[in-house]
Amino acid sequence: MAHADGASTTAPLQAGHSAPIAAPTKEIRGFSHMVLEVQDLDRSERFYQDVIGLDHLGRGLLAEPRPHSLMKMNTGQLIVLIQHDNPVPIRPNTSSIHHAFLMTMDEYEAAQARFKAAGYDISDTREAFRARGEHSMDVFDPDGHRWQVQAFSEEQHEIIKSGQGVVDCGPFDKYRVGSVTTFGKANFFLYRSRRGFLALNRWCRHANGLLTHQPEHWRFYCAFHGATYNMEGDHIGHLPDIPNLRLHPLSINADGHVLVDTDVFIERPADTPPEYVPAPEPALAAR
Numbered sequence: 093m094a095h096a097d098g099a100s101t102t103a104p105l106q107a108g109h110s111a112p113i114a115a116p117t118k119e120i121r122g123f124s125h126m127v128l129e130v131q132d133l134d135r136s137e138r139f140y141q142d143v144i145g146l147d148h149l150g151r152g153l154l155a156e157p158r159p160h161s162l163m164k165m166n167t168g169q170l171i172v173l174i175q176h177d178n179p180v181p182i183r184p185n186t187s188s189i190h191h192a193f194l195m196t197m198d199e200y201e202a203a204q205a206r207f208k209a210a211g212y213d214i215s216d217t218r219e220a221f222r223a224r225g226e227h228s229m230d231v232f233d234p235d236g237h238r239w240q241v242q243a244f245s246e247e248q249h250e251i252i253k254s255g256q257g258v259v260d261c262g263p264f265d266k267y268r269v270g271s272v273t274t275f276g277k278a279n280f281f282l283y284r285s286r287r288g289f290l291a292l293n294r295w296c297r298h299a300n301g302l303l304t305h306q307p308e309h310w311r312f313y314c315a316f317h318g319a320t321y322n323m324e325g326d327h328i329g330h331l332p333d334i335p336n337l338r339l340h341p342l343s344i345n346a347d348g349h350v351l352v353d354t355d356v357f358i359e360r361p362a363d364t365p366p367e368y369v370p371a372p373e374p375a376l377a378a379r
C-alpha cells in the first residue's frame with residue numbers, strides 16, 4: 093500500500109483465514125488521495141471548485157489514460173476526478189458509502205453560505221443525532237456522491253449548566269450499594285459504591301454528547317461517537333485523550349439527604365481517584 097509520502101509497507105493489511113494478522117501500526121498519517129468516477133468532468137470540476145471550494149490543479153497531470161482532473165484540499169490531500177462513461181453506480185440518498193470533509197467552524201460557515209447561494213439545502217437532517225458541538229450537512233455532487241461536511245465548534249468543550257442548582261436527591265439510604273440513578277433534568281448520575289457516593293456530570297468529554305447508563309455493561313456510554321466511561325468516570329473507550337467525567341460536589345445533610353450542587357464542576361485529572369462521600373456510619377453499620 094502506498095503511503096502519503098510514497099513509501100510502502102510489506103505488512104499484510106488484509107489477511108486470509110490462514111495468514112497471520114499484522115499487528116496494528118500507527119504508520120498511516122492520513123489519506124493521500126481519493127479517486128471518484130464522474131460522467132462529466134466540466135460539471136464536476138465546477139462543483140468541487142465553486143461549491144465545495146477545492147483548488148483545481150489541472151487536467152491530465154497523472155499517468156492515467158482516461159480524462160482526469162486533480163483537485164486539492166487545503167490540507168494538500170487530493171481528489172482525482174476521472175471521467176467515465178459508466179461510473180460506478182451510486183445508490184442515491186444512502187449513507188452506506190459516503191465521504192466527509194472536516195472543516196474549522198469558520199470554513200464551515202463560509203461553506204454554508206456558498207452552498208445556500210448555490211441552491212443547496214444546508215439543514216442538518218440528522219441534527220437530533222449530533223453531539224452538542226458537532227455540526228454537519230450533506231451535499232451531493234452532480235454524480236450523486238454524498239459528501240458530508242463536518243465541523244466541531246467551541247461548544248464541544250463548554251461546561252453546560254443544567255440550571256437546577258443544588259438538587260436534593262432524598263434520603264441516602266434509598267440508594268443501594270452499586271446503584272446508579274440518572275437525574276435527567278439536572279444531567280448527572282448518582283453512583284453509590286461501597287466507598288460512598290459520587291455525582292458524575294452526564295456530558296461526554298469528547299464533544300458534549302449526553303451519556304446514558306448501561307447497567308448491562310457496567311459503564312456510561314455516549315452514542316454519538318462511542319465513548320465509554322467506567323463507573324468512576326474514567327474514559328475507557330477507543331477515543332484518544334478523553335478526560336475523565338466532571339464531578340459535582342456532593343454532601344449529605346443532617347437529615348440524611350444527598351445534596352448535589354450542579355452549578356459547580358470538579359475536573360478530575362487522569363490517575364487521580366475520585367473522592368467519594370461516605371454514607372453516614374451508623375446506617376452503614378446497620379446494613
Ligand code: FES
Nearest residue numbers: 296299301314317
Ligand atoms: S460526543 Fe463524541 S463520543 Fe461523546
